[in-house]
Amino acid sequence: MQGIKALVFIMFIPLVLQACADFMLVAEDGARINGRTLEFALPLETKIEVYPKKFAFTSRPAAGKPFSWQGAYGALSLSLFNPSVSMGGFNEKGLVMHMLWFPDTEYPTTSPTKEHVIDFVDMGTYILTMCANVKEVQEKLEGMDFYIHPVKELNMVPPLHVIVHDTEDNSLVLEFIKGKLQFTPTPLPLLTNAPSIQWHLTNLRNYIRLQAQNSSSVTWKELKLKPTGQGTGLLGLPGDFTPPSRFVKLAFLLANVESAKESKQAVLQASQLINSMEIPRGVVHNSKGEIADYTQWATLFDLKNQSLFVRAYGNMQWEEYKVTKEMWEGKEVKKLGVITGGK
Secondary structure, eight states: OTTOEEOOOOOOOSOOOOOOEEEEEEOTTSOEEEEEEEEESSOOEEEEEEEOTTOEEEOOOSSSSOOEEEOSSOEEEEEETTTTEEEEEEETTOOEEEEEEOTTOOOEEOOTTSTTEEEGGGHHHHHHHHOSSHHHHHHHHTTOEEEOOOBTTTTBOOOEEEEEEOTTSOEEEEEEETTEEEEEEOSSSEEOSSSOHHHHHHHGGGGTTOOSSOOOOEEETTEEEOOOSTTGGGTTOOOSOSHHHHHHHHHHHHHHSOOOSSHHHHHHHHHHHHHHHOOOTTSOBOTTSOBOOEEEEEEEEETTTTEEEEEETTOOSOEEEEOOHHHHTOSSOEEEEEEEOOO
């Protein structure tokens, strides 16, 4: 990104989205299940949309030549606002993308009058409709210029980072650090929020004594200490809702959960992992004593069967949305439903 200066102009407000979690679970038969939670303080409405392949898109810089493209792949999107902003989804090639809140974001500055500048909120849609794998994501986004601006529905510039997963078990995190878009391959198919993905991976070294096997009895001088029950190998596993703690917990669970044999079993296991990540409404408050983030919805993508499972606030039942081949081949955006995030 030549000529781009590093400048942060995010206007932080008490309403922040800082507790999302994303992960990928792979079954023995190769089926892949992606799990995601979305946390926010005010209720959001999330649209479930299907973009057919060859659909025409135009990005929305304030001035200059619009950035346009024709989608190469059909994609299912979890979209906020109007016009739609894709916060997550998967495409017909099995590529998964999610945007999560990243307070440490340092966006570049780019003149909106330049040609071929893409609105940063359209990055997710571009990835889903133009990329088949992680390699293509980096190839197509390296060197791209972004128009950064406040989002009217939030009255701020949302600080975001992105994780993508592909069918070859590759995962890549995209973060704006010091004004430049950085691409970090990650051996763990998961992401929470701040700090950066590299910090999270380094922080795991503080928990190398965690193990699934129970601890044995020990003797301190003449006092014999016996385990109090199951799970003693997990003493020290974080249980709070901060992004670092959720990352550590999810990393351990993914590394030790029993391998699912096929997609149906993997969906059940991913659902259990989601349960361990959810934040009940009212247990987290901001500095003013107001209710802060809570889990508004959780989703599971069954990539083998091209299905979306949704569990919204106030309802613990999963609702399934199936993507058909006809939807990928259509000519118009199809709206499958709306996820309501609470009161």
